[in-house]
Amino acid sequence: MGRKAAEQRARVLRALNQLRHQIGLALGASRNARESAELNLAKLRLEQVVVRTGMERAAADPELAERLRDPAMRDVLSWLGSVRNQFYAEWADGPSRLRELVSATAPGPAGRPPGEWLGRVGTGQGLSAPGLWRIGSSTVDGSAAGRTPGTELTFDVAVPLLDESHLAITSAPRTRDTVDAIVENLLMRVLSTFEPGAVKIHLWDVGQLTAVLPNFYALSRTSAVTVHDPTRLVDLLDEFAGHIRRVHGYTMQAGYSSLRALRAATGKRTEPWRIGVLYGNGEDLQPEQLRDLKRVASGALDAGISLILVDVPTVLGGSVETISLLDERRAITSMTGPELVVDLDPPLPAGQVTTAASRIAEALVAKQGGPRSFADLLPTEYGTHSSASELRAPVGFFEGEPVEVVIGDATPHALIGGPSGSGKTNFLYALIGALCARYSPDELALYLLDFKEGVSFAGLAPGRKDSSWLPHARLVGVNVNTDREFGLALLRFLSDEMRRRSAAAKDHEVTNIAELREQDPEGHWPRIVAVIDEFQYLFAGRDSVTALATSLLEDLARRGRSQGIHLILASQDIAGIEAFWGKPAVFEQCTLRIAMPKARRVLAEANQAAVAAPRWHAVINHDSGVAHGNQLAHVPDASAKGVFPSLQRELWQRYAAGHGQPRLFDGAHAPLLETSEAFTGLGLAERPRALVGQSIDVADTAQAVELSPAPGRNLAVLGTSTKEALSVLDSATRSLARQYQPGDVEFVLCCAVDTCAPAVTELADRLTAEGHKAGVVAADELAELAGNLVEELPTSGIARILVFYGVDGALPLLERKEPGKPSGLDHLRTLLKQGPGNRLHVLGWWRGIARLKDTLGFGGTDDIGAWAALDVQGSELSPFCGGQVVHWAPRPGRALFFDRTTHAAPEVIIPFRRPEADDE
Incomplete structure (x- = not known):
């Protein structure tokens, strides 16, 4: 028994010793692997620092030189050098290829020397933008590219901008003039590439109230360049944010992911490019400003906005290229890497820039052509547009560019306000005319009601002097200020029509008018627009008419959009409509707000744009009246004698054969029995x-x-x-x-x-x-x-x-x-x-x-x-x-x-x- 126990004990000890040996081997291997991994990681980090700093500058940097003398790190420089030599050996024709790339991607003013374009007004239509914009050149030793040592190979350096990338510029001491020269060079190249008005520039400088890029002064008097208050960065960011939301809304609705995609598909430029230049001072922005800036930057490119940040320390989301100045003439860029020094182009001659800016400004003013006429709102061909998805038409111009009103799912109903004499009736005629010229009566049906004492819409129905009528009009009601029941009847009719369309949509298993028209092409489903001028009269009393009208209007405002029924409510002042106190549903659905000069309570409370609006202008806002959605428009004279009737006669001659005259209700005149359809249609009857x-x-x-x-x-x-x-x-x-x-x-x-x-x-x-x-x-x-x-x-x-x-x-x-x-x-x-x-x-x-x-x-x-x-x-x-x-x-x-x-x-x-x- 004693011998067996001793043998058993010996076996256990041998097993334990073997286990200890294996554990020791494993721990040693693990320790060696860890040390090797740590060494490799240290090398990789050192390589990263050397690459970022540049191999030549790294050798001259005391701290880096000390690290490179470490025996374990000695091969870092030699390995990087071999990689670089191998790259340059494979890159024998690299400089020439770069020159060809920049030449192809930066044509005309985008990449050519200033003498070839500076002072000439651009002609580009703005449908697509060059991919690169020149800022300077870089030189490499030809020996690295298989050439004779000492041979210098030079190639152009350019950066992306419009639609492609944002740009961050970091200055060095005493390089403000150089930064201005870079920015001025880029902006002038852009402005000289496109026709005037295709690009709008916004300048903000935290350190200067005025004199931002003073050579652009002539342009700052037009819409091409806007200088923003240095204390109100929030206003600029809000404006950009509103623009992004607006553009995103209609591009997504049209089925495109970006403004560039929409331009490419339609061949039309609906919006100018915008470049925001923000000069900082190297200090961090306030947290709220930084948050808003990042939010803007993330969606800006898709909306046609490019940002140029100067000494604004932040990391933007999305595509961002960088320029870091080394001194007054040199820089490194993210496009070329830290190893290649860029020799920046010399500043453009100040006098020539001033002259060029003046010529572009003059061309922009000439293009705008001064005040436009009602004829400028009309298309070259009538009735070619489809209203399946929306109604869209220009109602005025801002510095020559048309300002459109969009009525559809995103902006289903409109609220128009303006005191007496502010041009509200003229605006309605401009809107009605622009819509009717683009959409046939099969696409658009109008129901027009004017509560005030007057005949604003009477001319749209046949009269004694003019037998023509507006074929799109189904109903014209005038002088109905005492006949509130007629307004209620219109709302009932629209409500019945909404239910009829909803039932048809249900039968065809669709949810909106666009889908219904697709599934039922033989049906008659035009978009309906009901214009009610001085609509507040409808709610003038505390009675059953007001109660019913309020209920019907709220229901139409909520559900009408999907069935293609839209309301345009106009008033001199909406402040006293007690019927809607505590019932904001109607106003919340009126996301399209139009404020005539001096209008009150139409735009958002903090939005005072209408107060300063000049005569014959209107503030068009598709964002429920919030300030960032403002678009100022000069509205042509559409109500002058003979102006609108001329269009009406053309439309009447074109469409009257297939569309009967509208029902005219004139509250100031009692109908004649002899002309009543109810009387003339009578015949023999049992009862x-x-x-x-x-x-x-x-x-x-x-x-x-x-x-x-x-x-x-x-x-x-x-x-x-x-x-x-x-x-x-x-x-x-x-x-x-x-x-x-x-x-x-x-x-x-x-x-x-x-x-x-x-x-x-x-x-x-x-x-x-x-x-x-x-x-x-x-x-x-x-x-x-x-x-x-x-x-x-x-x-x-x-x-x-x-x-x-x-x-x-x-x-x-x-x-x-x-x-x-x-x-x-x-x-x-x-x-x-x-x-x-x-x-x-x-x-x-x-x-x-x-x-x-x-x-x-x-x-x-x-x-x-x-x-x-x-x-x-x-x-x-x-x-x-x-x-x-x-x-x-x-x-x-x-x-x-x-x-x-x-x-x-x-x-x-x-x-x-x-x-x-x-x-x-």
Whole structure:
């Protein structure tokens, strides 16, 4: 047992010793590997420092020289030297290839000597930019490229800029003039490459209030160069940020990732390039400024913005090239690496730069051509644009460049503000004209409503002097300041259209108008633009009209965009619209804001651009009124005599054959019965309808009372207004006459108001001339007539229409009765109750509610199924309207109509105008 234990113990010890040996080997190998890795890492770091510093300068640097004398590091320089020699050996034709590259990539002013271009105005259209811009040259020893030692090979050095990269410049002591020369050289090359206006330069210098690049002074008086306040870097960054958002919005919507891609695909330059030159002082920016600068830099290139930072210590995201000055004439760049020293081009001659800047400025002013005319807003070919994705048209010019308004998914609705005389109406005409010239009536439908007293849009419908009309217009409403119901009718129509389009989109399994048009090419789906001038009148009262209009407008503002329905709301001042207090939905959706000079509350609260806007200008803002979205535009005169009508006649001649004239609603003029489509379209009918007045609606319709055999099919006209009362009874009677064959109806007219006698006689003569049986009964004969008609009720073979003028005036006569016999009033009540079932209907005029109640007696109001109230207060009408509260204040030329068989609530109508009434 003892021997076995000793053997076992010996085996264990041998195993442990072997394990210790293996662990020792592993630890040694690990230690050696770590030391080797640390040495390699140290070499790599040293190589990095040497490469960054340059091999020649590294040998002269005491600290680096000490590190290179380390035996472990001695081969770093020799290895780098062999790599460099191998590179140069393979780069025998490198300098010549670089010269060819710069020549091809930096053509014209971008790379040629200044004597060939300085002072000449550029002609480039700005669709694409050179890839490189020359700043100097560099020289290498020819021996490194297989040439005779001592031979110097020189090549051009250039840096990317527009669309390609930002540029960071770091100065050396006493090199400010050199930095200015670099910047001036680059900017002048850019400005001389393109036509004036294709590039805009922004200068900001933290250390100077003025005199930034003084040779560019002439350009600073134009839009080509803008010098920014050194204390307000935030304003410049906000402007760039807003521009990036705006450009990104419409490029992405068009399906492109950048402005360059959009230009390449469309062949059009929609935006100028922008170069922001920021001079710092070597100190860190404030954290907020640094954050905003980095945010701008990250999206700037895609939006056509390039930054040149001078002594601004920061690391920008994206593509950035660097120039680090060594002294007043030399620099190293990220394009050539630290080994190659760049000999910077000499400064451009100051006098020649000043002259060149002046010539470019003069060319820019000449290109702008001074104030533009309305004709400059119009395209060369009409009706060639598609509205599937958006509506886009110029409305003015800023220094010769067109300023566009875009109406689409991103900016679905517009808010326009400007005090009286600020040019708001002129702007609307410029906008309407520019849109209609680009889009056909199949692409764009206009609904135009003007609440103020005037005829701003009246000329867009046919008139006595000009029979043409704007084919895009479907509705033109003017002088509707007292007819708020018409604005409500328009909103209802748009809401119904929105639901119709939404249902069609659902059927085709799409979500917006563009997709619907693609899936249903045979459908008629134009974009609808509703322009409501002085829209605040729609919310002038605290009543049901305001409540309904607010609800409909909010719904349209939220959901209309996807169905291609857009609102343009214009007003002199929106400050007092109580209907929207606490309901900002409408204004939030009006992301397109247009402020005329001195306009208030249209732009954002801190945006005061409209205060300083000159006459005939407008501030166009697609960013909900925030200052960075401002675009100032000079708006041409579109409302001068003959200017817009000339365009309208051209469009009318082109499109009128396929598009009918718009519905014209003029609140200042009552419609004529003879010209009403509701009247002219009448014919023989089993259930005739008595027209009582024009509906206040988008469609050209009239309100009518159907005289069926049902109980209560009588009409009462209420109020003391003689003119309107005569009109209602006249239109009701004449419209009924058109629906009967002569001999099938008898009209009995009775007048108890002497002043109305001529009108009643004239109506009877007209009916007789049309072949109908018609007679006039004196008031004192009314009682006898009523008794005879009651006796004939069951046996009468023809229809009878009793038209009573001033029934209340005959009540004393009707109330007389002989003992044991019914009075004339009793007979009249019988006719009202039993007449409709026996083809007899009463059309009566009572000059007061109380008198009508006296006429009806205790039988209630059921025998009057329809009524038209004139100068009667709404509170008096409640018993004749099912007890509901009636909101009605009498208005000249208007009536309140209610038919209990068709109406849930009374509706405002316009009594037809009797031509004879003008002579009475």
